Amino acid sequence: MFDLKIINAIIIDGTGSSRFFGEIGINGNFIVERGKKLGASKSVYDANGHILCPGIIDTHTHYDAQITWDSSASPSLDLGVTTALIGNCGFTIAPCKPEHRDLNMLNLTKVEGMPYNTLKKGIDWSYETYSEYLNLLERKKLAINICSYIGHSATRIWSMGEAAMEREATDSEIIEMENIVKDAMNKGAIGFSTSTFEGHNGDKGRPMPSRLATNKEISRLIQAMAHNGRGLFMITKSNKTTIKDIQNIIGNIKRPAMIAALFYNPTKKDWAINILNDIEKSSQKGYEFWGQVSCRPLTMEFTMNEPYMLEGLSSWKKYMTESDSNNKIKILQDDNFRKKVRNEIYDTSNNKLFVGDWEKVKLIQAANLNNKKFEGMNIRDISVKEKKDPFDWLIDNALSKYGMNDLFIAELLNAENNEVKKLLLHDKSTVSLSDAGAHLSLLCDAGYGLDLLGKWSRDLNIISLEQAVFKLTGKQADICRIPKRGKLLPGYYADMLLFDPKKVGTSKSFRKNDLPGGSTRLLEKPLGVHGIWVNGTNFFQEQTPNGKLIRSYLP
Ligand SMILES: [Zn+2]
Structure with missing residues (x-):
């Protein structure tokens, strides 16, 4: 007897394999069986011939602050995202000493466009260490699954205070940061994130702390991340940082790296594709690098x-x-x-x-x-x-x-379809860069996944639905080493998205005044989405939070 059976579904399972018509049986949080004419179930959901696929895994979000006042990470969950990686680019809000809260908020206001009043009113500061922050998230009854990086800039501010935005770190400061990163990894961080990007400026226009780190400091923190053989390294790179530089920084640590942000630039036409080609070359030398690309124009x-x-x-x-x-x-x-x-x-x-x-x-x-x-x-x-x-x-x-x-x-x-297509289809690219939770008054790209399924697969026909789903789900789980997610297979968590392929997409963006402190943000609505399940619970129907803070990862 299943708890839930989904019938009449066209199943695209996130492995890249062809679709099939059938049923999926779920017990508790897990998929237990798939096929035709499965056994009895306590409840049955008729998919009406729509497509059932794994929930989207969004690998580039900035929900670190928002998730403490909005446990569904809106609007991402409504837009089909069932797992979000937070703490990208090094911009976590943990660890944070009480005397550094203001600096962290001012930095996020500047660098990620989160209104200061919203952060001031919204953030639940009942933590100081990274481990306490993870415990806080767990107490929040998450509606979406969260994976959290330990962020370089926040770690630097913990160890160095204001000086984090002014100078290189001393050896003893680096040792303290190494310990923070190690501890965060032991407590369940997905990896370590940093930024060397020129556009990342914080309070008073000063460079974000990680930009003042030497390559040696970054290398040592990657080593700390990898101390127990796990961890994903994430870097938003400066325009000057080459793939060779990243090879040197990561050295002989055999860990995967996410490299952001590769947009097609009409005045440097080959810039992004050349980086992906360099990543391809680095893979022949044994490095596992992935370039984060976007399927949306950067507006x-x-x-x-x-x-x-x-x-x-x-x-x-x-x-x-x-x-x-x-x-x-x-x-x-x-x-x-x-x-x-x-x-x-x-x-x-x-x-x-x-x-x-x-x-x-x-x-x-x-x-x-x-x-x-x-x-x-x-x-x-x-x-x-x-x-x-x-x-x-x-x-x-x-x-x-x-x-x-x-x-x-x-x-x-990133506005020319013919060029962006080359980035999306490149072997070493990974579709990402929603920046959800950030730049709230500037843009909303949280629905990028539905766009890949609608605009790019259905309308432009550049990619099969099976491949598009794989890129949004199974491939992301593989790269990020997230266990038992991203595929509709027996033994996997029942994170699922049900959509009508003829209608799937997003609405135009619109402004809503719903942030703490009374600021507006840009939002968008899903089109053609009929159901979203997180760990076996239908969030669309029941609005019952059933997300998890993910704390263990594959090697
Ligand atoms: Zn970012």
Whole structure:
């Protein structure tokens, strides 16, 4: 006798094998049998011929803070994600001493676009150590399964305080960090994450702590991670960091590495594909590296208060790190400053978020009433009308009354289907980069998995549904060494997604004012999704939380 039997399903099991029509029998949290005409069951769910596949495993989220006030990690679970990796890029909120809470929140506000008031109001700080944080998550009655990295930047702040954002670590500080990482791994972290990426700036525009680490420090922390033969290394790399550099950093530690963030850049056309090809070459030398790619254009809504697309520029730093508002205005008025920023924008020798494609930046909501007439237009066209250089118009407008609050949208990278396709289909890529839980007012890509099934598989026909499901589920579980998830096989957890292949996708994004402290965020809704089960419980029907904090991983 099963607890639950799902009948009339087209099963795509996440192994990459072909679909079959049949039934799945579940007892408690687990799948126990699959096939045709299974035995009796206490309850039966009719799938009506829709497709049943494993729940999506989202390997790049930033729900670390949100999960302490919202145990379903909304909107991801509704969008088919049953397991999320948190703590990417080194940005965990644990460990954290009480005196460092503010610094950690200010950093997350800047680097991941989580409103400060939301963090202040929302985070449950009833922990200090990493192990206490994991225990807290367990007490929260998670609705989604969570895997958590131990993050480099938080660890550095624990050991070094403010100095973490200013200098290299001493030997004794590194030893303390090694111990924190080892302990976190013993308590159930999935791995160790870090960032060397230029765009990752924290409080007062200073580099996030991990960016001040030497390669030697990172190597030692990877060794600490791997001390018991487990762990996934995650790095959001600087534009200068090559795959060879990562080989040197990881040395002879035989652990898998996730490398972010590989977007197609129209002005550096081969940049991302070359990295994947370098990863391919490194695999011949015995390294197991994976490049995180995205199936969505990188689109961001922003105001000039936080122009994320400019914040990776070294010339913009002067403005970003100035705290006095009068001085900030003076900097923006300075022609010399403008000239430097403009030159850096147009310099295409580096891979950057924005290279002056002004026609891809649109004004969507004018706070400055004089600009109402320009709503819906791009900056190239606006600046022609205003007879100004586009960058000058943007800055002059920011300096005008209310102009700082004009809302723009920029389609930055990854927009050409034919090029993105090559990244998605590459052997060494892994589909990811939702950044869910972060950049809350800029974007919402939590539904990327449904897009792979809808847009890329059904509409563009570049990948079979079986392969798309494999990339979102079984392959992720294999890379991340997550036991018994990502496949619909007997003995595996019943994390499942039921969808109509003709309709699957996501709604347009919309704004909702539902964050603690009263801030808005961008959200999207699933289309064509009929059921989501987490560890055998139908979350769609019952809304009963049945997620787990995952604490043990395969070697
Ligand atoms: Zn990230």
